[in-house]
Amino acid sequence: MFYGRENELKIIQQAIHSPRAELGIVYGRRRVGKSALLAKLKTHKGDLHFEALQKVSAKKQIEHFTDQLAKQTGTPETLAHSWKDAFEALTLHIKRGRHYVIFDEFPWMAAGRTELVSLLKFYWDNVWKENPRLTLVLCGSVTNFMLKHLIHSKALHNRKTFEIKLDPLPAHEAVLFFKKYRSSFETAKFLMIFGGIPKYLEQMDPTQSLAANMDRLCFTKNSFFLTEFETLFKEQFKVIKTYESIVEILADRSCSKETLAKRLGIKAGGGLSGYIQALEQADFVRVFSPSSVMGAGEKTKKIVLWDEWLQFYFSYIKPNRRIIELNTKPGLFAQLAEKSIDTYFGLAFEQFCIKNLPNLLRHAGIELDEIIGYGPFFRQPGRKGRNAGGFQIDILLHRHGHILTVIECKFQTSPVGYSVIREVEKKISLLKPKKLYTIEKMLVCAGQITKDVQQSGYFHKILDLNALFTP
Known part of the structure; x- marks a missing residue:
């Protein structure tokens, strides 16, 4: 299912039909719909979509890349010993004519290293941009890599022609997933738990109530969302322990950096600032300051857990995980959340x-x-x-x-x-x-x-x- 994203689709369409070569960067949190957005415009015979593999060697990535190239172009697979060999093979197919090329999950493709970025810069500068009908899009979920090595990198400085940070769907687009089966009041509850994340909303059965969906997706053994936190954080961060501690504290209450440091038992210095910045870049937390509203004179900053799913996970799933892992019957959501869920929604509505x-x-x-x-x-x-x-x-x-x-x-x-x-x-x-x-x-x-x-x-x-x- 694909809904909304009209502005983002327009930006990419304009790039595809531009009279010059275009290099775009699309990034955002996991499950937000980056691949679906880019695939929506892959309609031309010469369009190519390369999807990287997670946590494999550079050798395996190169083999996978050339295998995808062969299958999509209907040509024999190239024996590539390096990314240079793979890019040479790609060049044969995209040096002329209209081509919309997607490098999906580019941080995985690069195996978290910058050498591929440098090589890509060389090919863009010296070969690929000579084709005025080429549009190349680099896409990724590991926000820190995308920001540091692509968006703010010297290697691609003044080379990217468009950039899209893909946010969760706004409510007026996310509501389309429910096809008018649920009331606005109940739909708001869904969105205050799962946010506007397309992959999450695709799991919903709009013909069933919130309680029925929650039991099926979150509160029974082997349910879809039971291990989502680990999947989400292990992909984003190499070591998740401190990040997990931070968001768990913020799920209980928003607080200042000084209070957060005290509860973590660490110094409120550069190390903690780095953790907060990484979480903020991934859209998991947000730092608010009254000075951004009223100007100087209001100095206190507050760190807020900004991701709906993380808030719900640490409020209801993690504390009850052992029970959930044993449960095979409906009704556990109501049993565990009945006394507090109205207060929970009341607070979540402000953020909504x-x-x-x-x-x-x-x-x-x-x-x-x-x-x-x-x-x-x-x-x-x-x-x-x-x-x-x-x-x-x-x-x-x-x-x-x-x-x-x-x-x-x-x-x-x-x-x-x-x-x-x-x-x-x-x-x-x-x-x-x-x-x-x-x-x-x-x-x-x-x-x-x-x-x-x-x-x-x-x-x-x-x-x-x-x-x-x-x-």
């Missing part, structure tokens, strides 16, 4: 709204070029005086024209009552914005709201789930 903020703003009539800064806003207790309390605003927009938009996000089965107004008022009083700012209030609510909230006129905008799921 941030990730789909462009769609919310479109429905609220706010243009992106109005935004100076945005994000969750938080302040530690005592930050603005000894007796000042700590607080957090779900989403705060800093807009041109001295406008602050406070967005409150609510996901609950009972109607949202007047207490939400008191909550927002308290947060604004603790924010203490300068008098020149206009404060606008917006409520994003997954369920119903009471009449007194509707009639109060307090909120400038009240949006429901349609604002997340409708383009």
